Amino acid sequence: MWAMGQFGILILAFLAFLGPAQAALQPNFYAKSCPNAERIVFDYVNQHVPPVPSIASALLRLHFHDCFVRGCDASILLNFTKASGNQTERVAIPNLTIRGFSFIDRVKSVVEAKCPGVVSCADIIALVARDAIVSTGGPFWRVPTGRRDGLISNASEALANIPPPTSNFSSLRTIFASKGLDLRDLVLLSGSHTIGVAHCTSFSNRLYNFTGVGDQDPTLDPAYAANLKARKCTTPTDNTTLVEMDPGSFRTFDRDYYANLLKRRGLFQSDASLITNSASKTFVQQLLRGPATGFLAEFGLSMEKLGRIQVKTGSAGEVRKHCALVNS
Secondary structure, three states: OOOHHHHHHHHHHHHHHHHHHHHOEEEOOOOOOOOOHHHHHHHHHHHOOOOOOOHHHHHHHHHHHHHHHOOOOHHHHHOOOOOOOOHHHHHHHHHHOOOOOOOHHHHHHHHHHHHOOOOHHHHHHHHHHHHHHOOOOOOOOOOOOOOOOOOOOHHHHHHHHHOOOOOOOOOOOHHHHHOOOEEEEEHHHHHHHHOOOEEHOOOOHHHHOOOOOOOOOOOOOOOHHHHHHHHHHHOOOOOEEEEOOOOOOOOOOHHHHHHHHHHOOOOHHHHHHOOOOHHHHHHHHHHHHHHHHHHHHHHHHHHHHHHOOOOOOOOOOOOOOOOOOOOO
């Protein structure tokens, strides 16, 4: 009994440390207000993602980009309106290649048909991201719910808060730390690049004009760079070709991404930067030496942490009727 009492005290202390916003998130938040909410999302995702598995990485990226600006509040989904006068996150440079907006809208409409005005767009983004990855064979992680939708979205904030693919390690670490994420989270969440594709414009400077004098990034494996130039991004101005972020394994959620980093085959400058810091590189090596299940479990914990960034709960924000518009 003493042990259980002490454990309970520790849990309460932990929740107090998290603060009222994070403590308000809870498993199955909609148990009474919309009992089948999570099942509705799960069923929709499992019906529509497996036939087009590439959308899974896009939905995960959407979740990441949302949480890094004003927290996980679905502000990335808002359209420009004359009333706000602001260009929204949706049209910011880091989000111009984001996909999945219409997918979230469709999930929202299915949920709304069953439980009008109950389930937030922010929770739908978080649940969809998790279920999409699981549906394609990736790891599971807990998604406590109870997020509320934000009322503000500014393109300038997206540009300032979402780390670009040209980031060095120092800037990555600073941005992640500002969101309450540590070095381990940085390395683990970067591991999401094990699936999906990227446009040439995200890294072509490494191939054609790294320092502004028509040179190639010397930290990039020369054979890999030559292959990219010959078969993928054949010109410096190619803005349509898609390239696998984890060549040979871009449909499988595994650790090959980290193996490629050590071979100097990280696609983005931000990827390559993970082995420029001794602590980060050591952790990459540890992930490769340990069991695959260890990476998947730790990735899940970092994803749950990501999903708690600056969430709005209680009376903060609102539950939007349509994800692209604040309620009138």
